[in-house]
Amino acid sequence: MPNGESPKGNRNTKGQPGITQAALFGLCPCCGQRGLWDGPANLVDRCNACGQEFGRFEPKGRGLYLVVLPVTVLLILASLKLDEAVQLPVWVLVALWGIVVPVAVIGALRIAKTIVLMARLQKGKLL
Ligand SMILES: [Zn+2]
Numbered sequence: 001m002p003n004g005e006s007p008k009g010n011r012n013t014k015g016q017p018g019i020t021q022a023a024l025f026g027l028c029p030c031c032g033q034r035g036l037w038d039g040p041a042n043l044v045d046r047c048n049a050c051g052q053e054f055g056r057f058e059p060k061g062r063g064l065y066l067v068v069l070p071v072t073v074l075l076i077l078a079s080l081k082l083d084e085a086v087q088l089p090v091w092v093l094v095a096l097w098g099i100v101v102p103v104a105v106i107g108a109l110r111i112a113k114t115i116v117l118m119a120r121l122q123k124g125k126l127l
Contacts, residue, residue, distance in 0.1 A: 016127070023114040024107070028052065029127060040102075041109035043117065057120040059113055067112040071105055 017027035026036040033049035045055040079097060082088070088096070121127045 019111065019114050019118060022118070023110040029114070029118050029121060036114075037110070040106045041113065043113060052121075052126065054117060057117050057124075059116040064109065064112070067108050068105060071108045075101055075104060 016029060017025070017032050021027045022029050022036055026034050028034075028036050028047045028049060030052040031047060031050035033047065035044060035048050036054070038044040043054040043058045046053045075097075079093075083093075118127065
């Protein structure tokens with residue numbers, strides 16, 4: 001067998017992105033091309049580069065509360081701690097939490113969805 005040839009055939013298994021790269025930079029877990037995300041935390045139906053289907057592997061519904069609720073609790077605790085430590089003007093708080101909350105929730109959802117997606121793809125022997 002020539003060097004670098006895998007038993008999976010012509011699918012390139014080297015250079016596949018990890019969970020963080022897939023979640024944060026939107027790299028396809030199969031081919032490594034950009035474009036995994038359709039919206040802030042929505043997977044595309046299928047990869048534009050390799051055609052891998054993602055839509056049916058996307059976790060949806062109440063299971064995502066397990067991700068959003070702990071993040072929400074942590075954000076509330078962080079805001080209470082911050083308010084205890086320094087008394088910031090209201091406009092600063094609105095600007096700060098207006099940025100931190102969506103970034104934290106979307107980031108957590110992307111990471112959780114990527115973990116589930118990759119586990120489901122591996123279970124289906126698609127990775
Ligand atoms: Zn792809």
